[in-house]
Amino acid sequence: MYNRPESAxxxxxxxxxxxxxLPRWSYGPLDPVSVYIKLSPNPDWMSKAKRVTISSISVGIEEEIIYNHEGDEPTRKINTLAKQRQTVGVRMPEAGYFTNLGLVFPARELRDNEGVLLRGKREYPMYAVSGFTTTGTLYKIEYYLFVKAKLSSARDILLRQPIVVCPFDHAGCKEEMEAIEQAAKDAAHISPDNPMLPAKTIIKASDPAGLRALGIAVVGGTRKPLIE
Structure with missing residues (x-):
């Protein structure tokens, strides 16, 4: 579901x-983040909109930590993880202005200065990201992709689109999902009462080969054990 495109x-x-x-709205460490941006003038105010100059467009990723989000006075702390700015300096075209901007989701270096990968603890697993999308009782961590258009002769526009940040990159998540789907298919053939046995086989009376599945054959109108 995180691979579906999003627009705002x-x-x-x-x-x-x-x-x-956005082509998708879930990202992990070192995943490319590509944004398709469109600035459109208002056709009802075209004479004023054409006098607007697009100074620059900025794209970035923000981490918002909300403490005591279930209380009366939540505290918010916003950190900018990555940012890229593109200078435009053109008047607003009548057909609009289109561009593509991208950046790489930042990753945390897990090795020390000597290139040694330290042993992680089970209570504190080592991930290549400083944080990921999660919700707890005392705090909540959310991530936003922001796009800011700096304009002259008009007010600046800021758009914040929520995204999901995962501890694993896109390729790693795809491998994990394939393994989970295969495990779910295998679990469908296991009996829940005794996992060591296969799932129960139900034979209906209307099945044409029902007696054969039970090891019985009809010989001369009499049911006899089937010997193959």
Whole structure:
């Protein structure tokens, strides 16, 4: 479900509309983050919208930690993990302005200065990310992909799109999902009462080979044990 594309739009002063499109909304360490950006003028205010100048467009990833999110006074702390800025400096075209911006999701180095990978603890597993999307009783960690368009003759537009951050990259998650799907298929053939035995076989009276499955054959109108 995290591979489906996501799109969003934001308007500040009804002159310019900022729209973004993401090919997927789940990322891990060193995953490429690509954003399709579109700035469209308002056709009802075209004369004013064409006087707007696009100064720059910024893309980044923010980590928002909310302490006591279930209480009356939650505390929010926002950290910028990665940011990229592109200078544009053009007037708003009548057909709109389109561009693609991308960055790499930051990863944490697990090795020390000498290149040694330290042994991790079971209580504190070592991941290549500083944090991931999670919700607890005392705190909650969320991640946002923000796109900011700095304009002249119009108000700046800021759009924050929530994303999901995973401790594993996209390739690792795909391998894990394939293993989980295969395990689920194998579990369907196991009896829940005794996992050492295969699943129970149900034979209906209307089955044409039902007696054969039970080891019985009809010979001369009499049921006899089947000997193969």
């Amino acid at each position: 739009e934001r308007v500040t002063d009804h002159l310019v509309t900022l729209g973004i499109s």
